[in-house]
Amino acid sequence: MKKQPEITKQTKQNLSDAFWQIYCEKRIEKITVKDITEKAGYNRSTFYEYYTDVYDVLEQIEASVLPDIEKHKKITQIKSIHFPIRHLVEVFSKNKQYLIVLLGKNGDPAFRDKMKNTYKDLVRPILQSTETDDYILEYGLEFAMSAIIGMITYCFTTEEQPDIERMAQLLSSFMSNGLLKSPEFVKKTGQKSD
Structure with a gap:
């Protein structure tokens, strides 16, 4: 069963938002995938569907601005x-x-x-x-x-x-x-x- 695009987009945005909230308080070296997934309310496998690691999240945010x-x-x-x-x-x-x-x-x-x-x-x-x-x-x-x-x-x-x-x-x-x-x-x- 294929996921609906709007759900996929929202999940990715939720993970990105959770990363950003943490990044505003911590340096990137101190952020873990676990920190992000706990804050966003997802599991690690969901994170890896959208990003390769925490640096990938940062790179995608930077590219968007x-x-x-x-x-x-x-x-x-x-x-x-x-x-x-x-x-x-x-x-x-x-x-x-x-x-x-x-x-x-x-x-x-x-x-x-x-x-x-x-x-x-x-x-x-x-x-x-x-x-x-x-x-x-x-x-x-x-x-x-x-x-x-x-x-x-x-x-x-x-x-x-x-x-x-x-x-x-x-x-x-x-x-x-x-x-x-x-x-x-x-x-x-x-x-x-x-």
């Missing part, structure tokens, strides 16, 4: 250097519960690089159309994506109700003008831009 490059190719056709900021903020807002943990101090250290590399792959085609050599392009992408992801992570992990619009504008200003020459910084500090 990273953008699918094929689906997001249309955003690479926007000819504005600021589009990734808006898009990243939307991704963060939608997946806040996961990203705060994954990018936080107890999260998966490799996830930040996965996210950075995914966005580099999305932005690279736009910037390759400029007259920039590969060395400058790659260092520029690393700088931009590190700054963007770092600032968005900081915003979402330090503010209960972040002012997303203000943060996105500030980030755009920093990326366009640099920190010391951004209008917001100059206004607050009284520094004069050159």
